Amino acid sequence: MRILVCNDDGITAPGLRALVEVAQEFGEVIVVAPDKPQSGMGHAISIGVPLRLYPSREFGDIPAWACSGTPADCVKLATGVLGEKPDLLLSGINHGANFSISVFYSGTLSAAIEGAFEGIPSLGISLLDYSREADFTAAQAIVRELILLVQAHPFPAHVPLNVNIPKLPLSEIKGIRLTRQAKGRFVEQFEERIDPYGQPYYWMVGRFESQDAGPDTDLWALERGYVSVCPLKIDLTAYEQLNHWAVLER
Amino acid sequence: MRILVCNDDGITAPGLRALVEVAQEFGEVIVVAPDKPQSGMGHAISIGVPLRLYPSREFGDIPAWACSGTPADCVKLATGVLGEKPDLLLSGINHGANFSISVFYSGTLSAAIEGAFEGIPSLGISLLDYSREADFTAAQAIVRELILLVQAHPFPAHVPLNVNIPKLPLSEIKGIRLTRQAKGRFVEQFEERIDPYGQPYYWMVGRFESQDAGPDTDLWALERGYVSVCPLKIDLTAYEQLNHWAVLER
Numbered sequence: 001m002r003i004l005v006c007n008d009d010g011i012t013a014p015g016l017r018a019l020v021e022v023a024q025e026f027g028e029v030i031v032v033a034p035d036k037p038q039s040g041m042g043h044a045i046s047i048g049v050p051l052r053l054y055p056s057r058e059f060g061d062i063p064a065w066a067c068s069g070t071p072a073d074c075v076k077l078a079t080g081v082l083g084e085k086p087d088l089l090l091s092g093i094n095h096g097a098n099f100s101i102s103v104f105y106s107g108t109l110s111a112a113i114e115g116a117f118e119g120i121p122s123l124g125i126s127l128l129d130y131s132r133e134a135d136f137t138a139a140q141a142i143v144r145e146l147i148l149l150v151q152a153h154p155f156p157a158h159v160p161l162n163v164n165i166p167k168l169p170l171s172e173i174k175g176i177r178l179t180r181q182a183k184g185r186f187v188e189q190f191e192e193r194i195d196p197y198g199q200p201y202y203w204m205v206g207r208f209e210s211q212d213a214g215p216d217t218d219l220w221a222l223e224r225g226y227v228s229v230c231p232l233k234i235d236l237t238a239y240e241q242l243n244h245w246a247v248l249e250r
Numbered sequence: 251m252r253i254l255v256c257n258d259d260g261i262t263a264p265g266l267r268a269l270v271e272v273a274q275e276f277g278e279v280i281v282v283a284p285d286k287p288q289s290g291m292g293h294a295i296s297i298g299v300p301l302r303l304y305p306s307r308e309f310g311d312i313p314a315w316a317c318s319g320t321p322a323d324c325v326k327l328a329t330g331v332l333g334e335k336p337d338l339l340l341s342g343i344n345h346g347a348n349f350s351i352s353v354f355y356s357g358t359l360s361a362a363i364e365g366a367f368e369g370i371p372s373l374g375i376s377l378l379d380y381s382r383e384a385d386f387t388a389a390q391a392i393v394r395e396l397i398l399l400v401q402a403h404p405f406p407a408h409v410p411l412n413v414n415i416p417k418l419p420l421s422e423i424k425g426i427r428l429t430r431q432a433k434g435r436f437v438e439q440f441e442e443r444i445d446p447y448g449q450p451y452y453w454m455v456g457r458f459e460s461q462d463a464g465p466d467t468d469l470w471a472l473e474r475g476y477v478s479v480c481p482l483k484i485d486l487t488a489y490e491q492l493n494h495w496a497v498l499e500r
Contacts (some may be wrong), residue, residue: 042322043292043354050443050451070356072292076454079436101367103486104293104360105322117351117435153495159488175499180487185367188330193300201300204326216492231491232481236353237430238409241481242466246404249425 001027002088006074008094008107011058011066015093015127018136020059022143023090030086031056031064034071034107039096041107043114044070053077064111079118088147089115092163093139093180095190099164099218099228100184100208109232112160117235121150122160127194128222129167138170145176155175155231162230166222174225175212180218181230184210187193251277254336256324258288258344258357260487261308261316265343265377268386270309272393273340280336281306281357282328284321284357288492289346291357293364294320310447321357324388325364338397339365342375342413343389345382349414349478350434350458362410366484371400372410378472379417388420392477395426405481414482416472424475431480432467434460 003023006018011033023029035054052068065082066072071091079085091111098106108124117121123146127139143163157159162181166173186206195201210219218228253273257266261283273279285304302318315332317324329335341361350357356376365372375394377389392415403489405411412431416423436456445451460469468478 024266037298039437040295040297041292042294042360044294044320045290045292045355046454047290048287050453051440052449052451067402070294072455076438077440077452080440080454081442081452100394101484104363104484105295110292110354113354127315139326149495149498155494159491173500175497176495177497178492178495180489180492181485183485188326190327191329192331199302201302202327202331204320204323204330226497229495230486231488231494232486232490233352235431235433235488236482238481238483239430240406241409242428242430244405244481245399245426245428245429245479247425247476250397250423 001088002086003027003090004078005029005031005090006071007033007092008041008071010034011056012093015095015136018140019093020062022140025059026147028064028170029178031059031062032074034074035066035068037068038070039134040105041070042105042111045072051077053081053133060230064201072106072114075111075114079151085118086120088121089122093136094126095134096126097128097164098126098162098203099222100182103162108235109162113234116158116160119157121157121162123155124160125163138173139165141170159231162232164218164222164228166225168225172225173227176229177217177221177226179221179228179230180216182210182219183212184208185196189224251338252336253277253279253338253340255281255340256280256321256329257283257342258291258321260284260287261306263345264382265345265386266392269343270312272390276397279312279477280332281309281312282317282324285316285318285322288320288357290355291320292355293322293360295322296320297335301327303331314455321361322364322436325361328338329368330415331366335368336370336437338393339370341370343386344376345384345412346376347378348376348412349472350432352425353412359412363484366410369407371404371407373413374410375413377415388418388423390462391420397417409481411483414468414472416475422475425475427471427476429468429471429478429480432460434458
């Protein structure tokens with residue numbers, strides 16, 4: 001099995017290393033990751049600027065490249081420049097959560113969604129620990145379980161999986177649940193500061209606010225010590241709205 | 251009615267000016283747009299960098315700001331820094347198409363989706379003409395019709411609309427259709443070049459390939475001379491996959 005590993009925290013992130021270690025147990029690994037942190041890049045791609053691919057020795061003998069672009073660019077370059085389509089795409093392990101509408105902002109998930117566009121079974125994996133020194137031991141065991149699980153029970157290749165892992169020792173993780181995306185929003189606060197030249201600038205600080213008290217959401221599972229696996233659509237059509245108007249001839 | 255107008259082509263784009271002209275007819279307009287082109291930025295937001303808002307005289311007496319961030323940042327700043335929530339958000343008019351999976355890459359749509367997160371009725375509007383000198387006359391008439399239409403028959407505020415307008419004179423536009431997102435992908439080609447220092451770099455060139463011969467897609471409508479209005483979901487859960495596994499206790 002040929003496994004493409006990427007992320008959004010950049011090629012030096014410990015979460016990427018943790019993921020490469022597990023991936024290696026399952027097949028031939030190649031790594032294409034951004035040359036700098038790309039958190040919050042959403043599904044950005046580089047238009048109008050050329051891209052660089054720098055060979056990296058970050059993972060010893062494992063073929064690895066640092067890419068000057070976004071996580072989605074990494075996947076495009078990996079499949080386009082570096083040769084044949086991988087059998088599995090693993091993106092992460094992200095240093096921090098990606099539940100609810102974070103899926104729109106997340107670079108980690110954008111790589112998995114890009115993989116799904118290409119028909120590659122793809123997992124975007126996040127650990128609920130923002131620290132660079134996070135302990136990925138339990139997360140590695142979960143990723144191992146998940147790879148075996150998706151091999152035994154594959155999802156359609158156009159359904160990427162949004163995996164969030166609670167910040168708990170393995171013994172306290174209760175299990176793995178398929179979940180739905182919790183309704184919620186980010187309440188943004190803007191801290192205005194004045195620069196040394198007298199001009200204002202703003203720091204944006206978002207706080208997640210759940211608008212979903214229902215069960216079976218990603219948030220609900222994580223709060224109860226479960227790993228959340230939310231299968232995603234790449235067709236955003238709100239089908240239930242298609243009868244809102246008839247055809248309006250002009 | 252208070253209308254927030256934004257885009258991804260930047261504050262000087264003719265498409266933005268065309269949209270502001272129409273919005274003015276319906277209410278009090280404020281403009282917050284990127285200070286530089288942000289095409290393909292997807293739903294990127296600025297994390298770890300502060301944001302600037304520069305007052306702009308681009309639209310005379312209409313309050314306008316150029317923002318140093320992404321289209322999604324523009325919406326967050328507009329609602330967070332500049333005061334109360336608008337009654338309508340218009341993003342565009344984009345110089346170029348945004349059908350099928352382009353919705354994931356599009357900065358224009360990210361602003362509309364961000365509006366929907368905030369409960370603001372939001373339209374992302376694109377004209378199928380990539381030229382900076384595109385003629386927006388017909389598109390303006392269509393936007394006028396659409397605003398009246400959504401005022402008369404509002405969609406739920408969490409359903410942003412992806413509007414694509416064919417590159418045709420108004421008399422040749424057949425009408426307005428609610429559509430679904432066409433299945434498709436971008437086939438990327440990478441042109442490798444060598445820089446003056448002997449190092450390779452890559453230009454990415456994507457060509458859209460439809461994988462959907464069915465009717466009622468955005469692409470199908472546009473090819474037949476209709477305006478496509480695709481209502482979007484902000485919940486990406488693939489609900490039909492939620493029974494793929496039972497809960498897996500550890």
